[in-house]
Amino acid sequence: xxxxxxxxxxxxxxxxxxxxxxxxxxxxxxxxxxxxxxxxxxxxxxxxxxxxxxxxxxxxxxxxxxxxxxxxxxxxxxxxxxxxxxxxxxxxxxxxxxxxxxxxxxxxxxxxxxxxxxxxxxxxxxxxxxxxxxxxxxxxxxxxxxxxxxxxxxxxxxxxxxxxxxxxxxxxxxxxxxxxxxxxxxxxxxxxxxxxxxxxxxxxxxxxxxxxxxxxxxxxxxxxxxxxxxxxxxxxxxxxxxxxxxxxxxxxxxxxxxxxxxxxxxxxxxxxxxxxxxxxxxxxxxxxxxxxxxxxxxxxxxxxxxxxxxxxxxxxxxxxxxxxxxxxxxxxxxxxxxxxxxxxxxxxxxxxxxxxxxxxxxxxxxxxxxxxxxxxxxxxxxxxxxxxxxxxxxxxxxxxxxxxxxxxxxxxxxxxxxxxxxxxxxxxxxxxxxxxxxxxxxxxxxxxxxxxxxxxxxxxxxxxxxxxxxxxxxxxxxxxxxxxxxxxxxxxxxxxxxxxxxxxxxxxxxxxxxxxxxxxxxxxxxxxxxxxxxxxxxxxxxxxxxxxxxxxxx
Numbered sequence: 001x002x003x004x005x006x007x008x009x010x011x012x013x014x015x016x017x018x019x020x021x022x023x024x025x026x027x028x029x030x031x032x033x034x035x036x037x038x039x040x041x042x043x044x045x046x047x048x049x050x051x052x053x054x055x056x057x058x059x060x061x062x063x064x065x066x067x068x069x070x071x072x073x074x075x076x077x078x079x080x081x082x083x084x085x086x087x088x089x090x091x092x093x094x095x096x097x098x099x100x101x102x103x104x105x106x107x108x109x110x111x112x113x114x115x116x117x118x119x120x121x122x123x124x125x126x127x128x129x130x131x132x133x134x135x136x137x138x139x140x141x142x143x144x145x146x147x148x149x150x151x152x153x154x155x156x157x158x159x160x161x162x163x164x165x166x167x168x169x170x171x172x173x174x175x176x177x178x179x180x181x182x183x184x185x186x187x188x189x190x191x192x193x194x195x196x197x198x199x200x201x202x203x204x205x206x207x208x209x210x211x212x213x214x215x216x217x218x219x220x221x222x223x224x225x226x227x228x229x230x231x232x233x234x235x236x237x238x239x240x241x242x243x244x245x246x247x248x249x250x251x252x253x254x255x256x257x258x259x260x261x262x263x264x265x266x267x268x269x270x271x272x273x274x275x276x277x278x279x280x281x282x283x284x285x286x287x288x289x290x291x292x293x294x295x296x297x298x299x300x301x302x303x304x305x306x307x308x309x310x311x312x313x314x315x316x317x318x319x320x321x322x323x324x325x326x327x328x329x330x331x332x333x334x335x336x337x338x339x340x341x342x343x344x345x346x347x348x349x350x351x352x353x354x355x356x357x358x359x360x361x362x363x364x365x366x367x368x369x370x371x372x373x374x375x376x377x378x379x380x381x382x383x384x385x386x387x388x389x390x391x392x393x394x395x396x397x398x399x400x401x402x403x404x405x406x407x408x409x410x411x412x413x414x415x416x417x418x419x420x421x422x423x424x425x426x427x428x429x430x431x432x433x434x435x436x437x438x439x440x441x442x443x444x445x446x447x448x449x450x451x452x453x454x455x456x457x458x459x460x461x462x463x464x465x466x467x468x469x470x471x472x473x474x475x476x477x478x479x480x481x482x483x484x485x486x487x488x489x490x491x492x493x494x495x496x497x498x499x500x501x502x503x504x505x506x507x508x509x510x511x512x513x514x515x516x517x518x519x520x521x522x523x524x525x526x527x528x529x530x531x532x533x534x535x536x537x538x539x540x541x542x543x544x545x546x547x548x549x550x551x552x553x554x
Contacts, residue, residue, distance in 0.1 A: 230286030
């Protein structure tokens, strides 16, 4: 079975995976994910018609968001879940269609995503591999590139919207835009210029979604604060939590209290350590390990139970596969999946907890602490100190080095780059890219650490808010006049929406690596270069010379 996927940075040959994903997903799963997106586009077309008569179908927007999230890189490898979800999609779509007809809505000539039918899993497989489904169905390379850029941005946006919704925060305007943008990717009348405009609008709504999630997280758990995070272990059985969902994390902490089971974070869950609400739990020990791609060795040495709340799953070694659990949009064949909470209830993590009790304590792989918690509220509390450091020249430049980590050897660039930066520079980061340098001893500037970690990838919102605040303080007309350089790493679709969000805010001259996305056609790449100054990374030496040659505010 063939496939085509080029949505992540590790796409084969920087062109696309055609036999099996570099992430480990099989061709059948890749094709089912394409059909999932295809079905969501059909629902979205009908959803826009529902908007015209102010008909809000219960559960529709949440379903679209969950469906998008499931197709993010490394989130879900379980084809049975996709069979089930696609059937649910068509059931929801056809119910919506029937409701609209009953209400007298003229549906007009609907395209195939809103009309195709299936009767069995074999029908689903046949449809998923047909020519009209999937990335290559769009023949024009530039239109395809822009449609996929928008779609991948929507996937990242959906991830953030789902986390916010789990905490009781939703925005109908954001949900409407997701449907509008998905439906637009079926519209052959849109010009390239109109698709570019929609791409920037996607970034604009990305900012709104990250703001919504920031409000959800901080209203529930307080503003992140400067925290020394323990990276050692204790001699108790334990659960390691990976992913991004703080609601899942909270419910697990509550259910493990008094059980004798400790809880640790891994990879993107590290910033949970920064929230005041979680610090009251004595059995919350700290962070274990490093970036997502090191999980094979780190999950083995952890010894305990492991819970994925979201991506990033790496196909496991047999030695620990039986103690890994998934929940939410994540999934993997053979992993036990914790069902969603019923409305007004909580998820039941008892199976994970009981399993953990039977397992050995973690093997220590490092000791000491790392410092984080520099989201916008905490940095604003230090604003006078930061501004004085800039005005006196103690801080010459800020380097935004957020984004994703990955496996390619070329990512050593980010470690070497951070280590080579002069002592009068500060790194602003969010996302798992920080694991390339957050354990380097880079010191501080007048008590301000030289690596300021704002949190998860969605907390890139904090980096944007900090930049806008500095623009206001220094009374600058253009955000690009700030002494801030953007040298961002990317891997998957949440980094795509962060990039589009920055572009929508007017940020220019972003350097993106370790490679430019394979889904950018030459013409689309040229538009980004000419309009926004997007550029690939070079060598560490050349890039530092380039970045530090620009004039900074004194």
